[in-house]
Amino acid sequence: MSPFTPGFRGGARLGRAYFAAQAAAGALWWIGVFSSDAVRTATLGGLDAVAVAALDVPLFVAASALVAAGIRAVLWVLVPWTAIVTAGMVLYATVTGLAGWGVLLMLAALLGTAAAGFLVTTGWIPAARLVAGPLGFRLARPAAPRVQVGRTAGQIVVFWGLFLGVIPAVIVFVEGRWQLGVDAPIAVRFAGGALLAAASALGLWAAFTMSTRGEGTPLPSAMPRKLVIAGPYRLVRNPMAVAGIAQGVAVGLLSGSWLVVLYALSGSVVWNYLVRPLEEADLEARFGAEFDAYRRAVACWVPRRHPLPASASASS
Known part of the structure; x- marks a missing residue:
């Protein structure tokens, strides 16, 4: 399997x-x-701007410019400094309730620095590590449908307990503690509840279809032994992912948390560009022309005007 992730080809130049x-x-x-x-208070709280700038301008701003100019060795300064500042800002904002926007900026900078650092040094992002170990691609053990x-x-x-319960709860807490929350109209919360019910129903439908028709589970470590082209898989290729992202957005709307909505949407980007290419490469290797034809006929995210007929799944 190629280490490259198709959505991030471009390597060092992109980094x-x-x-x-x-x-x-x-x-x-x-x-600013x-x-x-206003900018100083929102992003630094009560921290001394001059003292912070004395370190951050050379170690972050100038270091970023040097890496952009092709001096990769500076990454050994830039990455640790960004991580240290981010950790410090998280601690400061959690203790004081100040500088919440500064924390968000640094978290984004840390993720961007790490990803771009891989691009600059290796030309690709090691997405395969997301599906390694317990989450590595392995066929499910033969077993009865039940x-x-x-x-x-x-x-x-x-997974629903972790990604739709625990993590959103933590995000809602820090959103309030860092004073980043916004008031959501009651209609938004009702919409979130309706979306959660619909997305959960889709997820359960897809999971049941995968288990009974594919002789496996949705988890990479127990993948289906057969290509599933039935139920919601006639509408989109990845109904579990569609359901999961919609559930995350729904939890954000239901809790009135824009950060949870952002968390869910960010998950869709990670899954689409890092995980999906690996998963589809595995399916293509196992099912060949059958999967290739299915991929051409059925969209990834949005159902096409004419879904795959039920007869097409009769033998799958």
Whole structure:
């Protein structure tokens, strides 16, 4: 399997472009800090702007510019500094309730720096590590459909509990603590409840179809032994992913948290560009022309005007 992720081909050039943009954004932010009390308070709280700038301008802004210019060794300074500042800002904002927007900016910078650092040094992002170890691609052990359904049910309890319960709860807490929350109209919360019900129904339908028709589970470590072209898989190729992203957005709307909505949408980007190419490469390797024909006939995210007829799934 190729280590490259199709959505991120471009390698070092793309990474250097990111660092150039980061250097410019960092410089503009510091101009804003010293020219606007609102920017300074929102992003630094009560921290001494001069003292922070004395370190951050050379170690973050200038370092980003140097990496953009092709001096990769500076990454050994830039990455640790960004991580240290981010950790410090998270601690400061959680203790004081100040500088929440500064934390968000640094979290984004840390993720961007890490991803672009891989691009600059290796030319690709090591997406395969997302599906390694316990989540590595492996076929499900042969078992009766009821056993596969039971395994899938256990996965749903664990993954829905974590990604739709625990993580959003933490995000809602820090959103309030960092004073980043916004008031959501009651209609938004009702819409979130309706969307959660619909998305959960889709997820359960897809999971049941996968377990009973594919002789496996949705988890990469127990993948189906047969190509599933039935139920919701006639409408989109990845109904579990569609359901999961919609559920995350729904939880955000229901809780009135824009950060949870952002978390869900960010998950869709990670899945689409990092995980999906690996999953589809595995399916193509196992099912060949059958999967290739299915991929051409059925869209990934949005159902096409004419879904695959039910007769097409009769033998799948």
